[in-house]
Amino acid sequence: MSLYMKFMGIHLKGAMQYKISYLLTMLGQFLVSFNVFLGILFMFDRFHEVKSYRFSEVLLCYSIVLFSFSFAEMFMRGFDAFASTIGNGEFDRILLRPRNIILLVVSSKIDFTRFGRMIQAVIILIYGIRKSELVWGPARILTLLLMIAGGVVIFGCLFLVYASICFFTLEGLEFMNILTDGAREYGRYPFDVYGKAVMRFCTYLVPYTLFQYYPFQYLIGRTDRLYYLLYPLIGCLFMIPCLVLWRFGVRHYQSTGS
Amino acid sequence: MKHDKYKDNNLRQYLSFFRMRFIAGLQYRAAALSGISTQFAWGVLGLLLYKAFYETDPNAFPMTFQALASYLWLQQAFLSLFMAWILENEIFQTITSGGIAYELCRPIDLYGMWFVRSMANRLSKAVLRCMPILIFAAFLPSPYGIGLPPDPIAGLGFLLTLVLGFLVVVAFCMLVYISTFFTYSPTGIRMVAISVVEFLSGGVIPLPFLPDKLRWLVELLPFASMQNVPLRVYSGDISGMDILAKAGLQLFWVVALIWLGQSITRVALKRVVVQGG
Numbered sequence: 001m002s003l004y005m006k007f008m009g010i011h012l013k014g015a016m017q018y019k020i021s022y023l024l025t026m027l028g029q030f031l032v033s034f035n036v037f038l039g040i041l042f043m044f045d046r047f048h049e050v051k052s053y054r055f056s057e058v059l060l061c062y063s064i065v066l067f068s069f070s071f072a073e074m075f076m077r078g079f080d081a082f083a084s085t086i087g088n089g090e091f092d093r094i095l096l097r098p099r100n101i102i103l104l105v106v107s108s109k110i111d112f113t114r115f116g117r118m119i120q121a122v123i124i125l126i127y128g129i130r131k132s133e134l135v136w137g138p139a140r141i142l143t144l145l146l147m148i149a150g151g152v153v154i155f156g157c158l159f160l161v162y163a164s165i166c167f168f169t170l171e172g173l174e175f176m177n178i179l180t181d182g183a184r185e186y187g188r189y190p191f192d193v194y195g196k197a198v199m200r201f202c203t204y205l206v207p208y209t210l211f212q213y214y215p216f217q218y219l220i221g222r223t224d225r226l227y228y229l230l231y232p233l234i235g236c237l238f239m240i241p242c243l244v245l246w247r248f249g250v251r252h253y254q255s256t257g258s
Numbered sequence: 259m260k261h262d263k264y265k266d267n268n269l270r271q272y273l274s275f276f277r278m279r280f281i282a283g284l285q286y287r288a289a290a291l292s293g294i295s296t297q298f299a300w301g302v303l304g305l306l307l308y309k310a311f312y313e314t315d316p317n318a319f320p321m322t323f324q325a326l327a328s329y330l331w332l333q334q335a336f337l338s339l340f341m342a343w344i345l346e347n348e349i350f351q352t353i354t355s356g357g358i359a360y361e362l363c364r365p366i367d368l369y370g371m372w373f374v375r376s377m378a379n380r381l382s383k384a385v386l387r388c389m390p391i392l393i394f395a396a397f398l399p400s401p402y403g404i405g406l407p408p409d410p411i412a413g414l415g416f417l418l419t420l421v422l423g424f425l426v427v428v429a430f431c432m433l434v435y436i437s438t439f440f441t442y443s444p445t446g447i448r449m450v451a452i453s454v455v456e457f458l459s460g461g462v463i464p465l466p467f468l469p470d471k472l473r474w475l476v477e478l479l480p481f482a483s484m485q486n487v488p489l490r491v492y493s494g495d496i497s498g499m500d501i502l503a504k505a506g507l508q509l510f511w512v513v514a515l516i517w518l519g520q521s522i523t524r525v526a527l528k529r530v531v532v533q534g535g
Contacts (some may be wrong), residue, residue, distance in 0.1 A: 024446020031453035039462040045469050050314050078270060168451045174292040186303045194306040 029117045033066060036188060037124065051193050056131040057220050062188035063128035064144070067121040068151025069184040072127060072180060074118055076156045077107060079163035086166055091253070101250065105163070134220065143229040144221045150211030150232025155180065157242040158206070164242075167249035183208055190216055210235030265498035268529045271366050276378040283382025286376040305402055305410040320466035325493035330406040331395035331465055332489045339424050342455035345431060345448065346379055353438045356508060362527070369509060373516075376428050384502045408494040415501040420488040422508035427484050429515035430455065436519060439526035452479040459484040466495070481509040 040062060044055040053061075082105065094104045134140060134189050162176045183206075186194070191202045200247045202208040211232040218228040267449055278442060308326055312319050319326075338344050352358050361368060395404040407413040434451050438444040456462060458481035465476060465486050476482055487504045490496045 020441075022436050022446075022447065025449055028446060028449020028453060031450060032456075034456045035453055035462045038457060042463060042468055046320070046467060047311050047315050050310050052314075081410045174289065175296045175299075178296050182296075182300065182303070186307065189307060190309075194303060195309075198303070198306065234379075 003099065004106075026115060026119075029115075030120050033120050033124075034061070034184070035115055036066075040188060050189065053190060053193070056128070056133060058133050058189055059124070060128040060220070061190050061212065063124040064122065064147050064216075065151060065184060065187040066117070066146050067125050068211070069155050069180075069187075070118045070121045072152045072155035072159065074115070076159040079105060079159040082163035083166045086253075095253075102160070102246070129132055132220070137228065139226065140219060143215050146229055146232040147211050147215045147219070150215075150235045153232075153236045154207060154211060154238055155183075157238050158183075160242050160246055164245045164249040167253055179206060187212055207238050208236040209251070272370060275371055275374045279375050280382045281380035282385065283379055289385070294387055294390050297334040297337060297387070298394060301330055301391070301395070309402075310421060316457050319347075321464070321490075321495050322493075324491070325404060325495045326464065327395075327398075328404045328493040328496075329489045331391065333461075333485060335388040335391040335395070336384055336420070336485070338380050338387060339444045340421075340427055340459070341461070342427065342434075342459075343452045344380060345434060346376060349375070349435050349442045350438055350448075353361070353435070356446070357519070368433065368527070369520050372430060373432055376431060377424075380428070405493075407492050408497075411501070412491060412494050412497060415496075415505070416488050416492040419491050419501070419505055419508060420441050422512060423484050423486075423488050424507060425512045426480060426508060426515065429512055429519060432449065432482060432519040433522070436526060437444060452530050455481050455484070458482065459485040464490070466490075478507070480515060483511045485509040500527075 040055070040058060043050075044058070044255070049055075049060070085094075085105065091105075094101060099102055108219055129136070129144075158176070158180050165176065183202075187208060191209050199209060199213070202213075203210065214228045214231040217223045218225060283371060305327060308323075308330070321329075333340070352361060361371070364371070392404065397403065407416060430451075432445075434448055437447050441447060458476055458479055459465075460482070464523055465473060466477060477486075483504075487496065487508060489502070511518055
């Protein structure tokens with residue numbers, strides 16, 4: 001962990017060399033998710049509710065998904081550039097070092113511009129919580145924390161899967177974006193809005209609903225089933241196949257030789 | 259600059275630039291396939307979301323559901339014509355790395371060359387991607403798929419406004435490229451520009467969904483002359499004389515943005531500093 005902090009410090013210093021560009025990029029990041037926020041706002045201005053979810057509820061859902069995505073992204077996006085890490089032989093160097101491989105890949109590229117999205121996620125989360133008109137007892141707070149933690153784990157796993165696929169294809173696959181960026185974009189509404197087929201996909205293939213839909217039902221008081229708040233923990237089992245795939249990929253790795 | 263001497267050759271030069279870039283773009287078929295499947299998923303999810311809103315309150319829906327479905331599918335099909343985030347890294351690198359010096363040695367107008375180049379890049383992507391998506395969307399059941407335009411005028415109007423909208427996008431993106439001359443690091447401006455365009459052009463939600471108070475203002479901006487017009491003309495959401503009015507506004511923005519871009523380029527080139535090499 002201390003090693004990770006050290007890597008982080010180095011990246012931060014590097015980014016600070018270009019202050020204006022850095023600030024503008026943060027602003028840009030901020031605007032990107034602000035667009036989504038405006039989109040939700042204007043849609044509810046017109047329709048007032050969707051599938052009986054109110055504005056404040058969708059906002060809370062969006063903020064939770066956005067927060068867990070941004071959190072996972074900030075630490076795991078090193079995998080985003082993984083195709084080039086393999087392509088330019090950087091990965092050979094990483095394999096030679098006596099540390100955890102995942103840690104080294106992750107810390108080879110830490111993108112602070114994503115702080116913009118992170119800050120916004122925090123603001124929207126606070127706004128969402130305040131607007132939610134819910135009574136925040138210990139069970140609710142625990143649910144919220146578990147949802148966020150579950151979301152971070154699942155998004156993190158998806159970034160890992162993305163990188164693992166690079167072992168075999170040597171290039172990033174655009175369709176993975178639908179699982180990460182797409183889930184962030186469309187996960188702003190609880191998944192049952194999209195109908196049964198999407199719900200099934202998002203439960204059994206990639207367990208988004210386990211940290212989003214089910215605990216969210218408990219969070220906004222639609223159900224009394226307290227055990228829904230433990231669903232994000234079940235969702236964390238998603239880690240197992242992802243790590244197996246990653247291991248398999250590392251074992252299969254053949255250097256590109258350059 | 260010796261540009262003027264070579265004016266008669268210009269058209270041919272532009273054409274060959276266009277062809278080079280177009281053919282290069284057609285090479286990335288695997289990437290296109292992967293992109294198409296992503297866009298299918300994106301389109302379907304978007305449609306399901308609007309369906310949920312439609313079922314909640316059909317009266318609040320500002321256009322027919324069929325018009326919205328056509329809008330969403332055309333948006334996916336012609337994504338590369340209209341999305342501001344499709345910018346060419348090579349042009350940015352040319353400016354920041356000093357390769358610009360070579361470009362300036364060529365006896366051809368820089369603005370025109372880059373303009374044609376961006377057009378070709380976007381068109382080649384669109385050619386690869388649009389047909390599978392349109393065919394898929396055509397086979398979807400009635401309100402969810404894409405129908406034919408309601409009358410021939412809508413069809414012709416669509417083609418006309420499509421071309422004009424495309425030119426507005428390219429002309430706007432030229433401004434983003436040119437701004438690099440002044441900032442050295444394009445990432446920031448680029449991201450801000452992209453997100454502003456995204457929202458104000460109807461990329462996040464179609465412009466009819468905006469509150470009416472805001473909408474009339476947004477409709478006048480150059481961003482509303484991009485995908486907003488052709489995508490709505492197609493399904494008859496904009497019809498009759500409105501098509502001509504919108505097309506006129508588009509034409510105005512094409513001319514204005516190109517004029518602005520060229521003037522800024524002239525200023526920029528006077529003070530361009532090539533850093534080493």
